[in-house]
Amino acid sequence: MEAILETFNLTKRFKGLTAVDRLDLRVNRSEIHGLIGPNGSGKSTTINLLTGFLSPSEGEIRLEGKNVQFLSAHRRARLGLVRTFQEPSVFASLTVEENLRIAASHAEGKGTAFEVGETLALIGLLPKKNMAAGNLSYGEQKLLDVARVSLLQPSVLLLDEPGAGLSGPEKEKLLVLIKKLKKRGCAILFSEHDVGFVMGVCDRITVLNFGSKICEGTPEEVRRNPQVIEAYLGGSYEHAVG
Amino acid sequence: MDKIRRWFLETVEGRTLFAFIVLLIVPWIVPNAYTLNVSILILIFLICDMGQNIVMGYSGQLSVAGAALMGIGAYTAAILVNEGLPFEVSVIAALLLSSLLGCLLGILTFRVKTHYVLLITIGFHETVLVLLNNLLDLTGGSSGMPIRPVKLFGAISLSDRTAFYYFTLVVSLLFLYIAFKIRRSKLGLTMLAIRDHEKGALSLGINAVKYRVIAMTLGSLFSGVAGILLGFLTGFLAPTMFSMHKALLLILVVVLGGMGSNRGLIVASVFMTVVSQYLNQFVEVSMMIYGAVIIAVLLFAPGGIEALLATVVLLRKKRRMAGADSS
Numbered sequence: 103m104e105a106i107l108e109t110f111n112l113t114k115r116f117k118g119l120t121a122v123d124r125l126d127l128r129v130n131r132s133e134i135h136g137l138i139g140p141n142g143s144g145k146s147t148t149i150n151l152l153t154g155f156l157s158p159s160e161g162e163i164r165l166e167g168k169n170v171q172f173l174s175a176h177r178r179a180r181l182g183l184v185r186t187f188q189e190p191s192v193f194a195s196l197t198v199e200e201n202l203r204i205a206a207s208h209a210e211g212k213g214t215a216f217e218v219g220e221t222l223a224l225i226g227l228l229p230k231k232n233m234a235a236g237n238l239s240y241g242e243q244k245l246l247d248v249a250r251v252s253l254l255q256p257s258v259l260l261l262d263e264p265g266a267g268l269s270g271p272e273k274e275k276l277l278v279l280i281k282k283l284k285k286r287g288c289a290i291l292f293s294e295h296d297v298g299f300v301m302g303v304c305d306r307i308t309v310l311n312f313g314s315k316i317c318e319g320t321p322e323e324v325r326r327n328p329q330v331i332e333a334y335l336g337g338s339y340e341h342a343v344g
Numbered sequence: 345m346d347k348i349r350r351w352f353l354e355t356v357e358g359r360t361l362f363a364f365i366v367l368l369i370v371p372w373i374v375p376n377a378y379t380l381n382v383s384i385l386i387l388i389f390l391i392c393d394m395g396q397n398i399v400m401g402y403s404g405q406l407s408v409a410g411a412a413l414m415g416i417g418a419y420t421a422a423i424l425v426n427e428g429l430p431f432e433v434s435v436i437a438a439l440l441l442s443s444l445l446g447c448l449l450g451i452l453t454f455r456v457k458t459h460y461v462l463l464i465t466i467g468f469h470e471t472v473l474v475l476l477n478n479l480l481d482l483t484g485g486s487s488g489m490p491i492r493p494v495k496l497f498g499a500i501s502l503s504d505r506t507a508f509y510y511f512t513l514v515v516s517l518l519f520l521y522i523a524f525k526i527r528r529s530k531l532g533l534t535m536l537a538i539r540d541h542e543k544g545a546l547s548l549g550i551n552a553v554k555y556r557v558i559a560m561t562l563g564s565l566f567s568g569v570a571g572i573l574l575g576f577l578t579g580f581l582a583p584t585m586f587s588m589h590k591a592l593l594l595i596l597v598v599v600l601g602g603m604g605s606n607r608g609l610i611v612a613s614v615f616m617t618v619v620s621q622y623l624n625q626f627v628e629v630s631m632m633i634y635g636a637v638i639i640a641v642l643l644f645a646p647g648g649i650e651a652l653l654a655t656v657v658l659l660r661k662k663r664r665m666a667g668a669d670s671s
Contacts, residue, residue: 179549191544193537
């Protein structure tokens, strides 16, 4: 498999704390990659480092073989390395449709403008397209975030806990969006608390603990890894998954 | 007859045409020269309020540089005209200078936000005023400087109030059009997006710094235009015309109109120009009143006039629908 996003020795230190410790991460082309770990294990920091919202203390980040760690956040986004945030980041005073149109209009030359309506229908917000995005529910806002970045036709999409705060049907729509992106050849890296969700969706999973990678592999391999069970699943696999 | 009346009052085209006709006949229907003067001031302040709205309302930068930039425009044009340059050349040079300074100010503030932008622009404002007060040979200092009467295109004398009114009307309608156009364009939407959620905008590949600098530059252009018109209207410039008082009024109008809204801004701008003409008699208390209004609006009607207008439109729509149901 060809790697699209790789890190080597990626490290981030905040004063005394090492939030991400010599991380070697590898995301392959058009795979769905889960990033899991207990609270404070460095998932969000990793996503911030990858997308340029934090700069690493050490290490390298490569997008399609090119070093990107010195590029600013918006330039990485232009290169196809796109993200969403844990909290909704919709443009609250703009309408739902304008939120999508902005993304389409900044994805120059990618011919995505016609997809705005289609995407609206996909996330079920077509009836609310003229509503101010700030008036949507929490889950709808998070869906709109993912829909918005999907219009940029990214090559790697990083989602920071996209499922948190979503209802069951909303999670279904999120899955449809994610799978549609994968079909187009986009790789997806997402951090998540809901272990069941991750196990069901991901092609491969990386497990973090205290900023270091403790395991990487298919859901099946991760499930059986004793270190993961020890550190993350809290000693008993049956208890955690069941 | 009733049909014509309704077309004028109830369709967008009709209302626009109606407003346009009223604006055209203003010089004939005003009772005296003073009222015509106030009408011209309304049009002039509409332009700088629009500029402040682009900087503060669209792109969310709390800048008080508006008045100083008006001063830069006004003084530059006046000095060049007094040196004997043609009116048009002086105006273009003055607009270039005020836009350029706005652009530099935008670049200077690119790393900071909200109250830090405020601090930097306060510094800019004070610097400009100190220069205007002390470059005696150039600006005449605090005692001010008269401006030579000018002719537009070498033919139309701008000392004639009616001619000045029409000149200002054309200019302000042009800039009004630009402001509305920007609001609906990709440029305006992007500025609003950055104001609403900067990180969200960055994650879409939007260069937030670039758009903030564009907003500052555009806003300064509007300020410069208003400053120039104000100078040639009064035929005399003094630093007090561009005091912090004026800068705060610009902010007040944008807050009162409802940050970023154009129709709310027009109502607020006209209202404030008229009110400030009357409050001019009580300079000492006027600032207290403005301060109280800002606090009251932020506390009780944070959406400003725009929110009020939206509520009225919604109520009327509801009533019309209720009426349609019952009939």
